[in-house]
Amino acid sequence: MKSPRRPPEPVQVIKQRRDATLRALVSGVPYIQFLGIRFERRGDELTGILPFDQKLIGNPMLPAIHGGVTAAFLEVTAIITLSWTYLWADVESGAIDASGLEEEGLPRLPKTIDISTDYLRSGLPRDAYARARIVRSGRRYASVQVEAWQDNRDRLFASATGHFLMPEKRD
Amino acid sequence: MSSKTQIARQFIEAIPHSKALGMQLTELEDGVAVIEMPYDEKLVGDPETGVIHGGAVSALMDTCCGAAVMAHPENPGGTATIDLRIDYMRAAKPGQRITARATCYHVTRTVAFVRATATDEDTDNPVAAATGAFTVEGRR
Numbered sequence: 366m367k368s369p370r371r372p373p374e375p376v377q378v379i380k381q382r383r384d385a386t387l388r389a390l391v392s393g394v395p396y397i398q399f400l401g402i403r404f405e406r407r408g409d410e411l412t413g414i415l416p417f418d419q420k421l422i423g424n425p426m427l428p429a430i431h432g433g434v435t436a437a438f439l440e441v442t443a444i445i446t447l448s449w450t451y452l453w454a455d456v457e458s459g460a461i462d463a464s465g466l467e468e469e470g471l472p473r474l475p476k477t478i479d480i481s482t483d484y485l486r487s488g489l490p491r492d493a494y495a496r497a498r499i500v501r502s503g504r505r506y507a508s509v510q511v512e513a514w515q516d517n518r519d520r521l522f523a524s525a526t527g528h529f530l531m532p533e534k535r536d
Numbered sequence: 537m538s539s540k541t542q543i544a545r546q547f548i549e550a551i552p553h554s555k556a557l558g559m560q561l562t563e564l565e566d567g568v569a570v571i572e573m574p575y576d577e578k579l580v581g582d583p584e585t586g587v588i589h590g591g592a593v594s595a596l597m598d599t600c601c602g603a604a605v606m607a608h609p610e611n612p613g614g615t616a617t618i619d620l621r622i623d624y625m626r627a628a629k630p631g632q633r634i635t636a637r638a639t640c641y642h643v644t645r646t647v648a649f650v651r652a653t654a655t656d657e658d659t660d661n662p663v664a665a666a667t668g669a670f671t672v673e674g675r676r
Binding site for chain 2: 393394395396397398399400419420421422423424425426429431432433434436437438440441473474476477478479480481482483484487
């Protein structure tokens with residue numbers, strides 16, 4: 366006999382689980398906190414946000430954001446998006462229990478193999494945004510493309526392509 | 537030390553983000569720069585192992601490569617990164633300082649080409665390597 370279909374979960378329950386997972390992923394990394402990077406979520410789509418801060422300046426004469434900060438912002442966005450995508454199925458099925466994440470810790474993060482950053486314009490003293498696209502993600506390796514902009518979505522100030530080593534599944 | 541190198545040194549030591557990461561310029565001459573970055577818990581990328589985030593290594597590499605370009609005798613002024621690729625060969629040992637050494641190995645009228653490596657205290661096994669192209673400014 367077929368069991369009756371499970372009713373859909375209330376939207377708050379799903380949102381709470383998604384947001385708690387994302388929060389655990391981002392707040393656990395000291396360097397992300399140091400740079401002040403945040404993430405905004407629309408469904409499964411993530412946008413990295415780097416609010417401008419004096420300590421991010423690399424050229425005080427212009428002034429411009431440090432190239433290293435730009436590279437780091439793109440790399441962080443790539444890693445978080447990659448982990449998020451990798452965890453998504455488990456978040457949706459409820460296999461990841463967001464309430465226990467803080468204590469148990471999250472699965473390991475992907476490791477950067479290499480990343481190549483193109484500096485298209487100088488980073489202005491404004492907030493910056495970034496989105497990553499996973500070009501290919503296999504069991505062991507992933508290739509990710511990231512774009513960053515400031516005031517205009519169409520005027521990128523940097524883009525990057527990176528390769529990452531995927532974490533091994535925990536038992 | 538030439539006055540140009542002196543200016544480059546002052547410029548690099550005044551960069552707010554480099555200061556925030558505790559970078560120290562230890563060598564700067566003829567297209568070569570060496571910069572050290574002490575271990576700091578706020579730079580950790582993997583809380584489980586305490587390993588420094590790749591992004592912090594990128595910032596160190598970028599600063600060091602830019603410094604090498606500014607210290608090159610054929611580069612009259614400032615510089616900006618056009619592109620920078622970083623290969624991460626292994627995790628840096630938690631607790632150890634990271635040292636980057638960059639060499640600006642070729643300069644044209646408009647572009648400077650740079651290579652760099654970063655090591656922790658085990659100087660025989662690099663942590664990361666970088667190659668990049670930088671602008672040459674103040675000429676044309």
